[in-house]
Amino acid sequence: MALLLLGVGALGCDEPAPASPARAPLELRVGCALAWVDGERICEGGAILFVPHGEPPAVELEGAPRDPSWRRVRVGWRADVEAPGRWVLRRGGVEARLRLRPAPTELEAARAARAEGRREEARARLAAHQGGAEGIAARSLAARLDLDEGAVSRGLAGLERARADHADRGALDRAVRDAVAASWALRTRWRFAEARRALDEAEALVGQPPGHPQGAARLLYHRALLQRDVGDLRAALRLFRRAERAAEEVGPDALAGWARQARARVLHGLGRFAEARALLDATDAEGPCERAHLAANRGWLSLLEAEAGGEVDEEALREAVSLYAGPCPHAELANARLNLALARLRAGAEAEAASILDAVADPRAEVAAWRAILAARLARRGGEVEDAERALDEAGRRFASAPPPLRWRLALELGEARAARGDAEGARRAWRRAEALLDEEARRRPLEGGALGFAGYRGRSAERLVGALVEAGRPREALRVARRAGARGLEALRWSGRIAGLEGARRRAWEASLGRYLEERADAAADAAQDWQRPASELEARDAGREARERALSGLLEDAYAALEPANERLGERAGQRSGAREPAPGEALVVPFASWVFVATAEQVAVVPIADPERPLADVGAHLADASLVRLVSGPRWRARPLHVAPVLRDLPVVHGVDLGAPARPRAAGEAVVIADPRGDLVAAALEGEQAAAHLGAPLLRGEAASWDAVSRAFRSSDLFYYAGHGRADDDPLRSGLPLAGGARLEAGDVLAFGEAPRVAVLSGCETARGASPSGRLSLAEALVAAGAERVIGTTERVPDASAARFAAALLEADALEPAPFTPRELHAALSQLREAGDASWSRYRMLVP
Known part of the structure; x- marks a missing residue:
């Protein structure tokens, strides 16, 4: 007899809006070069007034009404004011006061001289300012000059004294600027703990009333x-x-633009090109240099998007060249010209590309390497394939110490040149090298600024190598390459999640080890910076030293990852080592769509099926599934977001989706089941589903307010089976998708990865709990559980209507009696078959994920 779940909102795809907090009659936030003197708020050189809610207040300047020209910003009102004097704002019987005074100009000439690199002149001008507030500001600027000249200890000591003196005088803005200058100097020298302390000291100032x-x-x-x-x-x-x-x-x-561009660069590093591009498109820049940097970022990002199928923003590329060559002279002119040459080469304008390339003159190794790559492309386009190959071979030797992304480019291009010459084995060797460099980069990325998306243009070497191996009749090797390429980005996100969970001594150990590694890597890079210009005989003599240095760096890399060891011990694997991909079990068919092929692997053989119709990629695999009792679907980056499990050829078989990160080497000890239901208290059907699931499983139930963060996180880490019925939330941030809990908390994918462990089996009966796995490397909550050690996770890829959700939950609990193990692939298949036979299209939105 089927279990019936009645009511509405079984999945609850939309979280309720939080209750609005009580608001004060007037709240004023002031942005300015702030000082507090005898309890009076003083701003130097103008101020920004922001009222976060309600209507704009009445404003007076020196007792006379004043219209500051309020404008709507986000949820409040903003006005920019410059006139000196005493300002008063009133609303609802409450008033706020501040005084504006002209900005001091005595030190401006010294600051301008420093900005233009005239340090001796700047120091000479500082000598005239010895005492009082201007004397402190002069010492602060002198400390910055010390840092510019490499006198790090003296500069940091000077900034610390200036910060303390500014704080004592109530000059909060100057004190904060001293602290962030010290933090910048420390961070860029990989002294992370000290950089954090400098910011903490400033936080103590701005966090106290009046702020x-x-x-x-x-x-x-x-x-x-x-x-x-x-x-x-x-x-x-x-x-x-x-x-x-x-x-x-x-x-x-200006800081809003800096933050937006920095966020865009992180998103770009994660392979989320469209989001990064949207941020840059929404960014305004003032001044020729700011406009040049923004245009260069837009243009470069569009080139990467074009390699993944997008369009080149040639207008931005030309704007960057024009600005760098004109009103903003800058070393980035060489890179801007290289980018424009690359765009013109992509457009088939070889002569123009060659002309632009001829104008590139820059001694930096990275510029020289890219120049070699483009010159080789031009040679290959002109039929001079052997010349292109020789140039790339030589560049590979000269840039052997370059960062992995640049060496990847060189290896990819070398493979293309060898393939054009008909050297199939040589092309495969080059593309294998490119893939190995991506593995090296994936391993280093958490130590060098975070995870990286390896889909899109980064998948080109895998596609080339897989195609070459298929053509050579080596399908098993081709399948290994395809699977590795598909898992690489998710693996990098897994490391990022673990880093996010570090606290206390473990975080300090990580940051200290990370600093040592980065310092040595920077020294190695500086030592190798001119290798590309050395004669061949000298390069050969330096090879042994470079190899020894790389071995030492590998040791530091292991030391850094060892700081994460407690989490890795729970996963039963060594830090920095990738998990082994699971081979097909007897009766199981592993189906892997990748690029233009579908691989079908069993315990006995690997078949390769060309994709004839991209709209129906699995249409021709049926003959290879005749003996299968289970299908494990592992989709390559191009296919990961597609609902391939609904293909007619798979409908009569249980289907699971493999994350392909490998299973934990040491299984988790058995525990109890736990059920979480309706944590927000607004989903009647979810509460009923939880009660019936708890009764069916004989498990404790955490419902409503009992489902707090502390209670759920403890249950999550100790239970063997985790059943959740309530809201679900998918997020574009790879680590923020999660389950809303009581009190406004949320269990997120990043939390799961930080725990380093997960229940063996999980049912996530909430909307979009398995939505993710986009080509850009977005991580779903269900995938995070599998990455942390779960064996089976059921989730949804889209929103599910309430009636369908209730019908599925009843069918799943009924089917759970089919086998002794809970919620197996066969039981899920039985439940989904009930939905499909009832004409409910929502059956396609459920997935089971496995390692």
């Missing part, structure tokens, strides 16, 4: 930079977003 909103915005931005550099991208993205919003409200205006 300093603009200083708080600066601190958010610099905390985001720090989190990015230690590999905690989850925190970095969140802090960049908060810094951007705070700066939009209270300034400084």
Whole structure:
């Protein structure tokens, strides 16, 4: 007899809006170069007024009514004011006061001289300012000059004294600027713990009443930079977003653009090109250099998108060249010209590309390597294939110490040249090298700024190698390459999640080890910077030293990953080592769509089926599934977001989706089942589903307010079976998809990866709990559970109507009696068959994920 679930909102795809907090009659946030003197708020050189809710207040300047030209910003009102004097704002019987005074100009000439690189002149001008507030500001600027000249200890000591003196005088803005300058210097020298302490000291100033909103915005931005550099991208993205919003409200205006561009670069690193591009398109820039940098970022990102199937923004590329060559002289002119040459080459304008390339003159190794790549492409286009190959071979030797992304490019291009010459084995060797470099990069990325998306243009070497291996009649090797390429991006996200969960001593150990590794890597890069210009005989003599240095760096890499060892021990694997992909079990067919082929592997053989119709990629695999009792579907990046499990050829077989990160080497000890139901208290059917699931499983039930963060996280880490019925939330941030809990909390994918362990079996009966796995590497909550050690996870890829959700839950609990193990693939298949036979199209939105 089927279990009946009645009511509405079984899945609850939309979280309820939180209750609005009580609001004060007037709340004023002031952004300015702030000082507090005898309890009076003083702003130097103008101020930004922000009222976060309600109507704009009445404004007076020196007792006379004043219209500051309020404009709508986000949820409040903003006005920019410059006139000196005493300002008063009134609303609802409450008033707020501040005084504006002209900005001091005595040190401006010294600051300008420093900005233009005239350090001796800057120091000479500082000598005239010895005492009082200007004397402290002069010492602060002198400390920055010390840092510019490499006198790090003296510069940091000077900034610390200036910060303390500015704070004692109530000059909060200057104190915050001293702190973030020290943090910048420490962070860029990989002294992360000290950089964090410098920001903490400033936080103590701006966090006390009456506060300093603009200083708080600066601190958010610099905390985001720090989190990015230690590999905690989850925190970095969140802090960049908060810094951007705070700066939009209270300034400084330039900081909003900086935060937006920094967030775009992180998103780009994650392979989320469309989101990064949208952020840059929404960014305004003032001044020729700001416009040039923004145009260069837009153009470069469009080139990467074009390699993944998008369009090139040639207008942005030309704007960057024009600005760097004109009103903003800058070393980035060479890169801007290279990018434009690449765009013209893609468009088939070889002569123009060659002309632009001839104008590139820059001694930097990276520029020289890219110049060699483009020159080789031009030679190959002109039929000079052997010349292109020789040039790329030589470049590979000269740039052997370049970062992995650049060496990947060289290896990819070398493979193309060899393939054009008919050297199939040589092409395969080059593309294998390219894939090995991506593995090396994936391993280093958490130590060098976070995870990287390896889909899109980064998948080109895998597609070339897989195609070459298929053509050579080596399908099993081709399948290994395809599976590795598909798992690489998710593996990098798994490491990022673990870093995000570090706390206390473990985080300090990670950051210290990370700093040692990065410092040595920077020294190695500086030592090798001119290798490309050395004669061949000298390069050969340096090879042994370079190899020894790489071995030492590998040791430091292992030391850094060892800081994550407690989490890895729970997963039963060594840090930095990738999990082995599971081979097909007897009776199981492994189906892997990748690029233009579908691989069908059993315990006995591997078949390769060309994809004839991209709209029906699995149409021709039926003959290879005749003896299968289970299908494990592992989709390559191009196919990962497609609902391939609904293909007619698979409808009569249980289908699971493999994350393909490998199973934990040491299984988790058995525990109890637990059921979480309706944590927000607004889904009647979810509450009923939870009660019936708890009765069916004989499990404790955490319902409503009992489903708090503490209670659910404890249950999650100790249970063997985790059943959740309630809201679900998918997020574009790879680590923020999760399950809403009581009290406004949420169990997120990043939390699961940080725990480093998961229940053996999970049912996530909430909307979009398995939505993710996009070509850009988005991680779903269900995938996070599998990455953390779960064996089977049931989730949904889309929103499911309430009636369908109730019908599925009843069918699943009824089918769970088919086998002794809970919620097996055969039981899920039986439940989904009931939905399909009833004409319910929602059956296609459910998935079971496995390692």
